[in-house]
Amino acid sequence: MTDQAVLVSYDEAISRYEPVIGLETHVELGTVTKMFCGSPAEFGADPNAAVCPVCLGLPGSLPVVNRAAIEYAIRIGLALNCSIASWCRFARKNYFYPDMPKNFQISQYDEPLCTDGWLDVMVDEAQVRVGIERVHLEEDTGKSLHVGGATGRIRGAEYSLEDYNRAGIPLVEVVTKPIPGTGALAPAVARAYVTELRDLLRALDVSDVRMEEGSLRCDVNTSLAPRGSGTWGIRTETKNVNSLRSVERAVRFEIERQAAVLDGGGRVVQETRHFQEESGTTTPGRSKEEAQDYRYFPEPDLVPVAPSRAWVEELRATLPELPSARRARLQAEWGLSDLDMTALRNAGALDLVAATVAAGAQPDQARNWWLGELSRRANESGTELAALPVTPAQVARVSELVASGQLNDRLARLVLDGVLAGEGSPDEIVAARGLAVVSDDTALLAAVDQAIAANPQIADKVRAGKTAAAGALVGAVMTETGGRADAARARELILQRLTS
Numbered sequence: 085m086t087d088q089a090v091l092v093s094y095d096e097a098i099s100r101y102e103p104v105i106g107l108e109t110h111v112e113l114g115t116v117t118k119m120f121c122g123s124p125a126e127f128g129a130d131p132n133a134a135v136c137p138v139c140l141g142l143p144g145s146l147p148v149v150n151r152a153a154i155e156y157a158i159r160i161g162l163a164l165n166c167s168i169a170s171w172c173r174f175a176r177k178n179y180f181y182p183d184m185p186k187n188f189q190i191s192q193y194d195e196p197l198c199t200d201g202w203l204d205v206m207v208d209e210a211q212v213r214v215g216i217e218r219v220h221l222e223e224d225t226g227k228s229l230h231v232g233g234a235t236g237r238i239r240g241a242e243y244s245l246e247d248y249n250r251a252g253i254p255l256v257e258v259v260t261k262p263i264p265g266t267g268a269l270a271p272a273v274a275r276a277y278v279t280e281l282r283d284l285l286r287a288l289d290v291s292d293v294r295m296e297e298g299s300l301r302c303d304v305n306t307s308l309a310p311r312g313s314g315t316w317g318i319r320t321e322t323k324n325v326n327s328l329r330s331v332e333r334a335v336r337f338e339i340e341r342q343a344a345v346l347d348g349g350g351r352v353v354q355e356t357r358h359f360q361e362e363s364g365t366t367t368p369g370r371s372k373e374e375a376q377d378y379r380y381f382p383e384p385d386l387v388p389v390a391p392s393r394a395w396v397e398e399l400r401a402t403l404p405e406l407p408s409a410r411r412a413r414l415q416a417e418w419g420l421s422d423l424d425m426t427a428l429r430n431a432g433a434l435d436l437v438a439a440t441v442a443a444g445a446q447p448d449q450a451r452n453w454w455l456g457e458l459s460r461r462a463n464e465s466g467t468e469l470a471a472l473p474v475t476p477a478q479v480a481r482v483s484e485l486v487a488s489g490q491l492n493d494r495l496a497r498l499v500l501d502g503v504l505a506g507e508g509s510p511d512e513i514v515a516a517r518g519l520a521v522v523s524d525d526t527a528l529l530a531a532v533d534q535a536i537a538a539n540p541q542i543a544d545k546v547r548a549g550k551t552a553a554a555g556a557l558v559g560a561v562m563t564e565t566g567g568r569a570d571a572a573r574a575r576e577l578i579l580q581r582l583t584s
C-alpha cells in the first residue's frame with residue numbers, strides 16, 4: 085500500500101484525523117549485579133565474561149531477585165505517582181530466541197510492581213498529564229552477532245555469535261496509558277514525555293539513560309481515528325526508537341502514513357514497525373495479527389515480591405527533588421520567564437546555568453553566556469553544549485570580570501576563545517593575552533587626545549553641546565586601544581576634555 089509514498093501532508097492528516105499515542109520505555113537499571121544472579125551488570129566486558137550458570141540458563145540453576153533492582157523500580161514508581169503493589173509475582177514469557185539461553189524471559193505480566201500513575205510534561209507552554217499504566221521489571225536478553233552477510237542480519241550470514249553478557253541485565257519498562265486529545269502536538273508530546281522521563285530517571289540516579297547506547301529505548305504506539313468519530317483507530321508499534329528527535333519524527337511519520345492509508349480506503353495493519361533514521365520513515369516488521377502466544381505463567385522458581393509498606397515509605401522519603409519541582413524552584417530563584425526556561429531546557433543548558441550561578445554568576449548573565457555565545461560555539465563545532473571544554477566555574481569567572489568592569493563583552497569573548505582553546509583559566513588568559521580593560525586614566529587620556537585630534541569636526545560638535553556625538557570619539561578610542569578601553573570612562577574623559 086502506501087508504505088513508500090506518503091501522499092498526505094501533516095497538516096491535512098491532522099485536520100481530518102485525531103491521533104492517539106502511547107509509549108513503552110525500556111530502561112536499563114544501573115545496578116551492580118544482574119536481575120537474578122550475581123554476575124556483574126557492567127558494560128564492555130569481554131564477550132561471555134560477565135556470565136554464570138543462572139544467566140546462562142544452565143540446568144539446576146535457580147534465580148534470586150536482586151533487591152537493588154526492586155528498590156530502583158519502586159523509586160521510579162513513586163516518582164511517577166504510581167501505587168506500589170504489596171504483593172506481586174514475576175512471570176515466564178516463553179519464546180525461543182538464540183540470545184535468550186533459558187528460552188523464556190522472566191518478566192512481569194498481570195501483576196506489575198507499580199500501577200496507575202502520571203507524569204506532567206510541558207508542551208508549548210501548556211501542561212499535559214500523561215497517565216502511567218504500569219512500571220514493571222524484567223531481564224534483558226543477550227546479543228547476537230551475525231557474521232558474513234552483507235547486511236549484518238541473520239539472513240545471508242555464514243554464522244552467528246552469541247554474547248550473553250547482557251542476558252539478565254535488569255530492565256524496567258514504563259508503559260503509558262493511551263494519550264488522546266493532543267492533536268497536532270502529538271509528536272511534540274511524545275518527545276516531551278520521553279525527555280521528562282529521562283530527566284526524572286537521571287535525577288533518581290537509577291540508570292545512565294543514554295539513548296544512543298540503548299540504556300533508554302522507546303516503543304512508540306500511534307493510531308488515528310476520523311475526527312469526531314469517537315472511536316480509536318488501529319495502532320502500530322514502532323520499536324526501539326533511540327533518540328528524542330526520532331521519537332518525534334516516528335510519530336509524525338506514522339500520522340502521515342496512516343492518514344494516507346485511511347484516505348485511500350485502506351485499513352491500518354496492527355503491526356510492529358521499525359524507524360529508519362536516514363529517511364525518517366517507518367517500515368513494517370512483525371504483524372501483530374499473527375502475534376505469538378507467550379504462554380505466560382507465574383515464575384515457579386521465584387518467591388513473590390512483597391515490599392512492606394514501611395519500606396515503601398522509607399524509599400518515598402529518599403526521593404530527590406524531581407526535575408519539574410527543581411525547574412519551578414530555579415525559575416523562581418532566577419526570575420527567568422517561561423520562555424527562558426524552555427529555551428534553557430531545549431538547549432540542554434539548565435544544569436550548566438545552575439552550576440554557573442552556583443559558582444557566583446548572576447542568573448541572567450549565566451543564561452546569556454550559555455544560550456548566546458556558547459550555544460553559537462557549540463553549533464559551530466557540532467558538539468553538545470555540555471561537551472564544550474569550558475566549565476561553569478570558568479563561565480562564572482568571565483561573567484564576574486565583566487561585572488566588575490575588568491573585561492568588556494568583546495574582551496570576554498576573546499577570553500572564552502582562549503579557554504576553549506585550552507590556554508588556561510580566564511585569569512591566566514587575561515594576563516597572557518593582555519586582555520584587561522584599559523581604565524587607567526593616563527593610558528586612556530593619550531588615546532582620548534589622539535581621537536580628538538584625529539576628528540576635529542566631531543570634537544567641535546561635542547564642544548557645541550551635542551554630547552551624543554561623543555559616541556563616535558569613544559569608537560575612535562576603542563580602535564586606538566584595540567577594543568580594550570573602558571568605554572564608560574573614555575566617554576567621561578572625552579566630555580571632560582571638550583566641555584569643561
Ligand SMILES: [Zn+2]
Pocket residue numbers: 118121122123134135136137138139140252
Ligand atoms: Zn549470571
